[in-house]
Amino acid sequence: MSEIKQTSTNFSNKAALSDECPEAYASNIIGGQWTLVICSWLLSGKLRFGELKKKLPGITERMLTLQLRKLEENKIISRTVYAEVPPRVEYEMTEIGYALKSVIKELEAWGESHKKLTSK
Amino acid sequence: MSEIKQTSTNFSNKAALSDECPEAYASNIIGGQWTLVICSWLLSGKLRFGELKKKLPGITERMLTLQLRKLEENKIISRTVYAEVPPRVEYEMTEIGYALKSVIKELEAWGESHKKLTSK
DNA sequence: TTAGGTACTATAAATAATGTAAGTAATGAG
DNA sequence: CTCATTACTTACATTATTTATAGTACCTAA
Numbered sequence: 001m002s003e004i005k006q007t008s009t010n011f012s013n014k015a016a017l018s019d020e021c022p023e024a025y026a027s028n029i030i031g032g033q034w035t036l037v038i039c040s041w042l043l044s045g046k047l048r049f050g051e052l053k054k055k056l057p058g059i060t061e062r063m064l065t066l067q068l069r070k071l072e073e074n075k076i077i078s079r080t081v082y083a084e085v086p087p088r089v090e091y092e093m094t095e096i097g098y099a100l101k102s103v104i105k106e107l108e109a110w111g112e113s114h115k116k117l118t119s120k
Numbered sequence: 121m122s123e124i125k126q127t128s129t130n131f132s133n134k135a136a137l138s139d140e141c142p143e144a145y146a147s148n149i150i151g152g153q154w155t156l157v158i159c160s161w162l163l164s165g166k167l168r169f170g171e172l173k174k175k176l177p178g179i180t181e182r183m184l185t186l187q188l189r190k191l192e193e194n195k196i197i198s199r200t201v202y203a204e205v206p207p208r209v210e211y212e213m214t215e216i217g218y219a220l221k222s223v224i225k226e227l228e229a230w231g232e233s234h235k236k237l238t239s240k
Numbered sequence: 241t242t243a244g245g246t247a248c249t250a251t252a253a254a255t256a257a258t259g260t261a262a263g264t265a266a267t268g269a270g
Numbered sequence: 271c272t273c274a275t276t277a278c279t280t281a282c283a284t285t286a287t288t289t290a291t292a293g294t295a296c297c298t299a300a
Contacts, residue, residue, distance in 0.1 A: 003286075003287085004285080004286070005284095005285065005286085008258090008259085008284080008285060008286090009178075009258080009259055009260090009284095009285090010153075010257085010258055010259070010284090010285060010286075011285090012178075013153070013178045013179075013258085013259090014153065016177070016178060017153075017154070017157060021156070021157050021160065021228075021231075022227070022228040022229075022230075022231030022232045022235065023156045023157070023160065023224050023227040023228045023231055024156055024157055024231075025231040025234075025235060026227040026228070026230055026231035026234065027150075027151065027156055027227065029231075029234070030147075031147065031151050032287085032288095033130075033133070033134070033137075033287080033288070034137070036141070036143045036144055036147055037137060037141050037143075037144055040141065040143060048246090048247090049246075049247055049248075050245095050246065050247075053247095057136075058129075058132075058133045058136060059133075060288085060289060060290075060291095061247080061248070061249095062248090062249085062250095062288085062289075062290085063287095063288065063289075064248095065247085065248065065249080066287090066288090074234075074238070075234075075237070075238060081247095084246095084297090085245090085246085085295095085296050085297040085298070086244085086245045086246040086247080086296075086297075086298085087245090087246050087247055087248085087295090087296075087297095088246075088247090089246085089247060089248090096233065096234055096237050099230060099233065100230060102226050102230075103223075103226045103227055103230050104143050106222050106223045106226045107142070107143040107146040107147065107223055108141075108142040108143045108146070109142075110142075110146050110219055110220060110222075110223050111142030111143055111144075111145040111146035111149075112142045113216065113219065114145075114146065114149070114194075114195075114216055115142065115145060117195065117216050118194070118195060123256070123257080124255080124256065125254095125255065125256085128254080128255060128256090128288090128289085129254095129255090129288080129289060129290090130254090130255065130256075130287085130288055130289070131255095133288085133289090152257085153257080153258070168276090168277090169276075169277055169278075170275095170276065170277075173277095180258085180259060180260075180261095181277080181278070181279090182258085182259075182260085182278090182279085182280090183257095183258065183259075184278095185277080185278065185279080186257090186258090201277095204267095204276095205265095205266050205267040205268070205275085205276085206266080206267075206268090206274085206275040206276040206277080207265090207266080207275090207276050207277055207278085208276075208277090209276085209277060209278085
């Protein structure tokens with residue numbers, strides 16, 4: 001599953017940080033390029049692969065897949081496949097995923113005020 | 121200053137996301153490998169370069185420098201140089217930097233509960 | 241028979257982030 | 271003069287993440 005090299009210094013540094021600092025641990029999980037935006041959208045309701053894609057102009061299908069897989073691995077979203085043709089797959093926040101809401105709110109608020117401050 | 125290529129798709133994707141989503145914007149700023157841990161330490165008081173280094177086993181001087189520079193650029197920390205020999209440089213949170221406290225708290229709390237959940 | 245929709249996968253390439261190792265300037269202590 | 275201290279800088283190597291492009295399986299409807 002991993003595309004990372006478990007012998008690299010980077011790997012062990014990340015592991016050590018994750019181990020000791022819950023905030024670094026969290027950041028490793030939600031730190032992907034598109035992760036937070038995907039979560040934001042899913043916080044307001046379940047969505048299909050294609051729907052997500054439309055909401056994220058610029059993302060490639062590969063990236064979307066990768067991020068969704070990682071989120072699923074980390075139990076942040078659930079994936080439901082309907083045996084239809086053409087296929088239908090729905091993504092939805094889990095409970096712990098839904099708990100990200102307050103994190104994202106804080107990030108948003110801080111981001112806004114930082115943006116205001118630095119654009120002066 | 122930038123190590124990023126302003127013509128890359130990655131650059132424009134990040135810019136677009138930052139533009140539209142304050143949470144992605146924030147994540148871009150505090151998303152570095154060591155950033156949150158550095159901020160955590162500085163939230164409890166100013167520290168010198170060497171002190172930070174000791175608190176972050178595994179970090180290289182290059183990485184510490186890079187992250188501090190980025191934080192400084194983003195006005196999250198301030199840097200004060202004392203004209204002494206050997207040199208003394210102190211890093212301290214700015215006001216907007218200090219405002220990260222609530223973000224970090226949320227991240228920590230979520231990280232803890234996620235860790236608990238997935239280690240069962 | 242062919243085209244079309246959906247949610248992917250495979251492979252390669254480009255870019256970004258991080259790590260390694262060595263060197264620098266300034267000055268005071270010995 | 272030589273060495274130690276501090277906070278870096280530089281050049282390069284390695285690893286990680288993101289992008290690009292093409293192709294797949296399945297059934298349905300025309």
